[in-house]
Amino acid sequence: MAFTKLSVKRQKAHLPRDETASAAELDVWTIFRALRDSHTQFGLRPSHMQTLQALLSFLKPGHGEVVFASNAEICRRVGGIDERTLRRHIDRFLVLGFITRQDSPNRKRYRVRSSDGQSISYGLTLSPLFERADELLAIAQKLENMRRDCIFIRKQILTKLAHL
DSSP states (O other), X not given: OOOOOOEEEOOGGGSOTTOOGGGGEEEHHHHHHHHHHTGGGGTOOHHHHHHHHHHHHTOOTTSOSEEXXXXXXXXXHHTXXXXXXXXXXXXXXXXXXXXXXXXXXXXXXXXXXXXXXXXEEEEEEOHHXXXXXXXXXXXXXXXXXXXXXXXXXXXXXXXXXHTO
16 A cells, blocks of 8 residues: 555645645645644643644545544554543644534544445544644744754854954
């Protein structure tokens, strides 16, 4: 079985003018790396990022943006965290607007398919995260620029001190 790269289609309104049509799809792992690099700006810890990484790993190309795995399965994929910790992480992502819930009547997560191929998925929807891709990428780029500027200024100061 060949691995297919999971990507998210970006809305045309958000595309810069110089971007080509092939850039209309953005890799979900690029979005994840941008959030990982700027996680402190949102009050997230590395453990939150591990949980988000596990949630993203449940998505399959062409199967939507809803994670319908059980808490036990998500905990196993994260690395054995406690279910209470997982619930706290999910609540934090809900507060930040990175995910939403699509609850079934019995509050379980699952997918129902019809005979003609249509499906309804109940679970954790990651589409708000993907809709904020441009914002996350901009924040990550800003932080990277600040880091580089700090290094540059530090080197300038050290050079001047060395010449005293």
